[in-house]
Amino acid sequence: MGDTPGPREPTLEEQIAAYQREFQDLDPQVEEIVSALGRLNRRMNVAYGRQTATLGISNAEWEVLKALVLSGAPYQMGPGELAKRLGLTPAAMTHRIDRMVGEGLVTRDRDETNRVRVIVELTAEGREKWLEAMRLATVFEEDLLQDLSPEERGVLGEVLTRLLRRVEHAQPDAGGRLTDLD
Numbered sequence: 001m002g003d004t005p006g007p008r009e010p011t012l013e014e015q016i017a018a019y020q021r022e023f024q025d026l027d028p029q030v031e032e033i034v035s036a037l038g039r040l041n042r043r044m045n046v047a048y049g050r051q052t053a054t055l056g057i058s059n060a061e062w063e064v065l066k067a068l069v070l071s072g073a074p075y076q077m078g079p080g081e082l083a084k085r086l087g088l089t090p091a092a093m094t095h096r097i098d099r100m101v102g103e104g105l106v107t108r109d110r111d112e113t114n115r116v117r118v119i120v121e122l123t124a125e126g127r128e129k130w131l132e133a134m135r136l137a138t139v140f141e142e143d144l145l146q147d148l149s150p151e152e153r154g155v156l157g158e159v160l161t162r163l164l165r166r167v168e169h170a171q172p173d174a175g176g177r178l179t180d181l182d
Helices: 012-022 028-054 057-072 079-086 088-101 126-146 150-170
Strands: 105-113 114-120
Touching: 012 105, 012 150, 028 057, 028 079, 028 126, 057 079, 057 088, 057 105, 057 114, 057 126, 079 114, 088 105
Parallel strands: none
Antiparallel strands: 105 114
């Protein structure tokens, strides 16, 4: 059996035309922007997933590595804090950490100052995987933006940041879990 392609995704123009047919109050300019951002995000996630797979890690593991790096040296966080940051349930986070401990990407130990608290820490191997993923992402991202001048990149960055701030202001809890599942 060969790979059979799935149904073709409508073009942005086709999607907007269908939406306008069904919902006349639609602003086609707004829909084009929002739909393009959504498609771009989805396709970028697929591309990043393919890159991390070449390194033997998943996008999910990449997200944990990234969160630990962003926490700063010594690259440690509690599993509950990681779960909230990544929008996961504690059980899902535990499962992810178990896999990553087995792969040597992180360690999980009791906090010596508070034996009840668990600390997840990035290992040297985990940091190297993060660096390799960053190298691959940098090449992909430069290629993605190659047709934009430095000025266009600056404007695009400013506009997207303004949109992000508006959503963050309107939905301050949308960065992680929407409800406390602990």
